[in-house]
Amino acid sequence: MTDKQFTTHTELFxxxxxxxxxTGGTRGIGMMIARGLLQAGARVVISSRKADACAEAQKLLSEFGDVRAIPADLSRHDECQRLADLVKADSEGLDILVNNAGAMWREPLETFPDEAWDTVIDLNLKSPFWLVQALLPALRRAGTADDPARIINIGSIGAIHVAHSPNYSYASSKAALHQLTRVLARELGPQHVTVNAVAPGVFPSQMMASTLDAMGDTIAAAAPLRRVGRDDDMAGIAVFLASRAGSYLTGAIVPVDGGIATTATGTPTIVSRTP
Known part of the structure; x- marks a missing residue:
């Protein structure tokens, strides 16, 4: 082995x-990831449907680095293209695409409506595909054999095990996103683009606040590590996948859930998270 094969700890990350x-970088898991990438030195663009949420998140995240927020309704194909065009206009290449924006719809089987499928599938599954299509030229320009561009899709442990909550379209969309991750990884690897997915468990967020208030102790008890996720847990996996440390990993689905989904043996099943 030569000295050139060794990278310092700082350089790795x-x-x-x-x-x-x-995407969906104005709150919850998206904001955790954006903060982690900023602290690692990246310049970050975040998006969200609401302009006021974008402005507030940009203000909060600006203390960590160079961040720009762009409002966009990514459930629409034309809005995905518009966001991609704005990102490409601002930078010749795109090193990291994090497809985090998502939606959940909980309702019993008997009354689960048609729109619950279209709303969730459009944002959770079609949107990541549309953005990859629109941004692939920029990702190709940024990636090299030694340092590929990165696509990180945010799936869910709800696509690995079956939760008790009636989230039919959500769980199905995330399972499809996991498989799309593998399909794209095989196709884009030779083009110097890696594609991986993170499958989060429960993390504190506005959407999960009432659930954690009602059954936070039960959720923590279901995890072998006996706690729910923390901001740094999500920031850390994103930085790993985006950095030199994760450059030889593609097509992987990484559960970040304290071991709940992968070691479940009849322990209490929890409600899946929403980005």
Whole structure:
């Protein structure tokens, strides 16, 4: 082995000079990821449907680095294209694409409506595909054999095990997103683009606040690590996948849930998270 094969600890996780897009980056898991990428040195664009949420998140995240927020309704194909065009206009290449924006719809089987499928599938499954299509030229320009561009899809442990809550379209969309991750990984690897998915468990967020208030102790008890997720847990996996440390990983679905989904043996099943 030669000295050139060794990288310092700092270099392994350094994202200085990289450009990233994090969809749904104004709250919850998306904001955790955006913060982690910013702290590692990346320049980050975040998006969300609401302009006021974008402005507030940009203000909060600006203390960690160079961040720009763009309002966009990513359930629409034309809005995905518009966001992609704005990102490409701002930077020649795109090093990191994090497909995090998502929706959940909980309702019993007997009354589960048609729109619950279209709303959830459009945002959770079609949107990541549309963004990959629109941003692939920029990802190709950024990626090299030694340092590929990265696509990180945010799936769910709800696509690995069956939760008790009636979230039919959500769980199905996330399972499809996991498989789409594998399909794209095989196709884009030779083009110097890696594609991986993170499958989060329960993390504190606005959408999960009432659930955690009502059954936070039960959720923690169901995890072998006996706790729910923390901001740094999500920031850390995103930085790993986006950095030199994760450059030889593609087509992987990484559960970040304290071991709940992968070690379940009849322990209490929990409600899946929403980005």
């Amino acid at each position: 350094d994202l200085s000079g990289k450009c990233a897009l994090v």
